[in-house]
Amino acid sequence: MSENLADFDQHHVWHPYSSATPPLPNLVVRSASGVRIQLEDGCELIDAMASWWSALHGYNHPVLNQAVTDQVADMSHVMFGGLTHEPAVTLCANLLKTVPPDMQHVFLADSGSVAVEVALKMAFQYQLAIGQGQRSKVAALRGGYHGDTLGAMSVCDPDAGMHQLFSDYVPRQLFVDRPSIRYGDAWDDQALDGIRAMFEANHSELAAFILEPIVQGAGGMWFYAREYVQGIRELCDEFGVLLIADEIATAFGRTGHWLACDDSAVVPDILCVGKALTGGYLSLAATLTTSRVAEGISGGQNPELMHGPTFMGNPLACAVANANLVLLQSGEWPAQVAAIHSVLKEGLAEAEGFANVTDVRVHGAIGVIETAQPVDMKVVQDICLDEGVWLRPFGRLIYTMPPYVMGVEDLVRVTSTMKRMAKQVY
Numbered sequence: 053m054s055e056n057l058a059d060f061d062q063h064h065v066w067h068p069y070s071s072a073t074p075p076l077p078n079l080v081v082r083s084a085s086g087v088r089i090q091l092e093d094g095c096e097l098i099d100a101m102a103s104w105w106s107a108l109h110g111y112n113h114p115v116l117n118q119a120v121t122d123q124v125a126d127m128s129h130v131m132f133g134g135l136t137h138e139p140a141v142t143l144c145a146n147l148l149k150t151v152p153p154d155m156q157h158v159f160l161a162d163s164g165s166v167a168v169e170v171a172l173k174m175a176f177q178y179q180l181a182i183g184q185g186q187r188s189k190v191a192a193l194r195g196g197y198h199g200d201t202l203g204a205m206s207v208c209d210p211d212a213g214m215h216q217l218f219s220d221y222v223p224r225q226l227f228v229d230r231p232s233i234r235y236g237d238a239w240d241d242q243a244l245d246g247i248r249a250m251f252e253a254n255h256s257e258l259a260a261f262i263l264e265p266i267v268q269g270a271g272g273m274w275f276y277a278r279e280y281v282q283g284i285r286e287l288c289d290e291f292g293v294l295l296i297a298d299e300i301a302t303a304f305g306r307t308g309h310w311l312a313c314d315d316s317a318v319v320p321d322i323l324c325v326g327k328a329l330t331g332g333y334l335s336l337a338a339t340l341t342t343s344r345v346a347e348g349i350s351g352g353q354n355p356e357l358m359h360g361p362t363f364m365g366n367p368l369a370c371a372v373a374n375a376n377l378v379l380l381q382s383g384e385w386p387a388q389v390a391a392i393h394s395v396l397k398e399g400l401a402e403a404e405g406f407a408n409v410t411d412v413r414v415h416g417a418i419g420v421i422e423t424a425q426p427v428d429m430k431v432v433q434d435i436c437l438d439e440g441v442w443l444r445p446f447g448r449l450i451y452t453m454p455p456y457v458m459g460v461e462d463l464v465r466v467t468s469t470m471k472r473m474a475k476q477v478y
């Protein structure tokens with residue numbers, strides 16, 4: 053059966069960023085528990101990806117399982133237009149307790165990309181409502197990644213992203229270079245000169261500036277100075293531009309701070325969270341904003357925020373997100389992230405000496421080896437199976453964002469597998 057399954061999958065089922073006829077078959081997963089994924093053929097893999105950075109507590113977690121089971125018995129779903137329910141209201145209340153007090157309004161979205169679309173709409177609608185309708189552009193960082201829907205794509209890196217492929221469809225935005233000063237390096241105010249010039253030249257048409265604070269994730273796994281985020285906040289204030297913090301990858305402790313913004317003591321006007329919001333159980337994201345923005349929109353000629361997905365506020369997703377927040381608030385995550393950080397630092401350091409490695413960096417519970425040439429996915433898959441570790445490098449980046457509950461022994465296996473992969477890249 054598993055062979056038939058893999059064969060059918062390869063020929064008929066589309067996977068993320070893949071051809072309809074992919075050269076490599078996908079590995080068939082039978083179950084997942086703790087930090088391990090069991091394959092159909094009996095092979096077991098330590099999951100160093102936390103299912104694209106979402107499964108913080110591992111799989112098959114009793115508390116999260118129970119939250120879903122209990123909620124199914126009450127209701128799996130009801131529409132959110134004109135109706136509301138306890139799981140959604142509790143989640144919004146809990147979320148607001150964990151973010152800066154200026155955040156007062158929550159829009160529940162189905163995925164990270166949708167949360168970004170909603171953030172962009174909020175920004176445009178706000179500017180329109182306050183008589184700044186000519187502000188119809190967004191500024192973004194090169195090297196950023198914000199999702200795959202059209203609006204989100206328009207603010208992803210213009211070269212590595214999908215701009216060229218969809219150039220007739222994607223709105224044209226303004227880009228500034230990716231921050232060059234690394235996290236922890238000495239700050240130089242001049243690093244913001246070019247951006248100030250961009251604000252001065254374009255502010256009258258700028259509705260918002262979007263960035264992934266401190267950590268640029270899928271666009272390059274790049275960790276940059278906290279002062280940069282502070283500088284952009286100040287420029288946004290000076291020029292009447294809203295700051296959108298896309299924390300879909302970083303929220304809930306991944307960087308060692310609950311929000312990456314907290315590290316810079318910056319409060320954005322609009323904040324997107326997702327991925328780890330449900331502990332990796334169900335798709336859910338949220339766009340949060342201040343009373344100024346929410347009331348600005350509601351006081352305009354079009355007071356309704358124009359978005360409303362069918363599965364908005366899905367009770368199952370909200371219930372498991374609530375359970376996830378309770379688990380996180382039990383307080384273990386700072387120690388877990390700090391422990392992962394030191395194992396990654398120690399384990400990956402050796403790779404700095406490899407001939408084909410151009411950089412090794414660790415931030416929070418994120419470890420990266422950057423190689424001179426792109427990885428060969430066939431080689432990578434073979435190494436994963438051989439080592440019993442699941443990694444999914446892209447381009448020249450071999451990285452891990454493990455579940456917070458991963459123990460030292462497993463983490464050491466992850467770092468040695470990453471090094472083995474790095475050695476294979478020529």
Ligand SMILES: Cc1ncc(COP(=O)(O)O)c(C=O)c1O
Binds near residue numbers: 163197298326
């Ligand atoms: C920073 C950031 N924004 C947005 C997204 C898109 O989220 P989703 O894949 O849930 O649509 C991602 C996904 O990797 C992300 O890392």
